[in-house]
Amino acid sequence: MTTLVFASNNAHKLEEIRSILGSKFVIKSLKDIGCDADIPETADTFRGNALQKAKYVKEHYGYDCFADDSGLQVECIDNLPGVFSARFAAKYAAEFGIDADTLGDSKDLRNMECLLRRLNSIGAFDGGRTPKACFRTSVALIYNGEEHFFDGTVEGHIVADKRGNGGFGYDPVFVPEGYDKTFAELGNEVKNSISHRARAVAQLADFLCKE
Ligand code: IMP
Numbered sequence: 682m683t684t685l686v687f688a689s690n691n692a693h694k695l696e697e698i699r700s701i702l703g704s705k706f707v708i709k710s711l712k713d714i715g716c717d718a719d720i721p722e723t724a725d726t727f728r729g730n731a732l733q734k735a736k737y738v739k740e741h742y743g744y745d746c747f748a749d750d751s752g753l754q755v756e757c758i759d760n761l762p763g764v765f766s767a768r769f770a771a772k773y774a775a776e777f778g779i780d781a782d783t784l785g786d787s788k789d790l791r792n793m794e795c796l797l798r799r800l801n802s803i804g805a806f807d808g809g810r811t812p813k814a815c816f817r818t819s820v821a822l823i824y825n826g827e828e829h830f831f832d833g834t835v836e837g838h839i840v841a842d843k844r845g846n847g848g849f850g851y852d853p854v855f856v857p858e859g860y861d862k863t864f865a866e867l868g869n870e871v872k873n874s875i876s877h878r879a880r881a882v883a884q885l886a887d888f889l890c891k892e
Pocket of ligand 1: 752792
């Protein structure tokens with residue numbers, strides 16, 4: 682079986698990736714290879730950040746490796762949070778005139794609240810409207826000395842109130858196209874069959890199977 686490092690320690694993502702790649706590959710995490718570095722993600726695109734992480738592992742640990750970078754893009758706010766999805770509240774709350782201390786306890790909650798308040802403040806939910814959004818993932822793979830990219834998108838919209846307990850990040854406010862439940866309500870099985878990450882990783886798996 683082919684062994685690859687997935688340059689992440691995010692338990693949710695590792696679980697998703699391992700369930701998608703099934704038994705075809707042994708996927709090691711950063712922890713599995715003894716890497717506890719805070720790998721920089723300073724690019725301004727998903728692809729750029731993914732490649733930065735994969736290169737770091739290749740250069741420092743020598744393993745063939747893939748890394749992903751994902752985020753939510755909401756059309757009516759210039760595709761924010763985008764590459765700032767993980768630190769949206771920390772970066773933008775003040776700029777939006779929002780008191781960051783009132784957003785909630787967890788980082789996920791603060792980011793979602795920041796997004797909902799921003800969308801409310803510009804009237805994006807007025808008249809029951811649901812702003813158009815998508816999740817995007819770019820995967821960068823370094824394999825046999827070459828760089829490859831795989832992109833996945835899931836289109837949908839943002840709802841004004843958080844719903845559901847599953848998933849992570851912005852899942853409670855994102856409803857994928859063709860469904861009336863949020864990712865957090867749909868559960869892992871459905872999410873893993875249609876998600877941005879699933880779509881990018883499916884291409885990665887197709888590529889690796891042909892190698
Ligand atoms: P990452 O850089 O791929 O870790 O993703 C950055 C941020 O985007 C995460 O911290 C989440 O806030 C958000 N995100 C990425 N993928 C998902 C998802 O599948 N559901 C909800 N939020 C996500």
